Amino acid sequence: MATVHRDVLIDAGPEEVWAAMSDWGEVHRKLAPGFVVDTRVEGDVRMVTFVEGTVVRELIVSLDDDARRIAYSVVGGSLDVVHHHASMQVFAEAGGGSRFVWITDVQPHSLAEPIAAMVDQGIGVIQRTLEAAAAPVS
Numbered sequence: 001m002a003t004v005h006r007d008v009l010i011d012a013g014p015e016e017v018w019a020a021m022s023d024w025g026e027v028h029r030k031l032a033p034g035f036v037v038d039t040r041v042e043g044d045v046r047m048v049t050f051v052e053g054t055v056v057r058e059l060i061v062s063l064d065d066d067a068r069r070i071a072y073s074v075v076g077g078s079l080d081v082v083h084h085h086a087s088m089q090v091f092a093e094a095g096g097g098s099r100f101v102w103i104t105d106v107q108p109h110s111l112a113e114p115i116a117a118m119v120d121q122g123i124g125v126i127q128r129t130l131e132a133a134a135a136p137v138s
């Protein structure tokens with residue numbers, strides 16, 4: 001199994017970042033527009049369509065307001081995963097900003113590189129989107 005771990009500082013308050021993250025049916029509008037082009041919710045599952053055409057069916061495992069953390073697992077779609085579990089979490093940083101942490105465990109190991117590339121692209125979009133929507137904190 002491979003783990004992809006990324007984190008980035010975001011010049012936005014943790015409450016603002018969490019508000020966008022926790023609205024898990026609006027990823028394509030509030031968190032990663034242009035990277036995610038559509039999100040449809042069916043109960044605890046969301047169908048996510050990415051700009052390059054990948055479509056995944058994600059089971060929302062946990063949505064924790066106190067920890068500002070969402071966890072999800074790919075349970076279908078166009079990625080041929082044996083196992084996938086990811087979490088996104090936001091932490092308060094000194095000065096009012098946030099640290100956004102995204103961790104993904106995936107199997108087979110051969111998917112580590114393509115998943116890492118998607119996470120790298122996505123985290124950049126998330127950072128720019130949330131900073132553009134927030135009042136500067138520094």
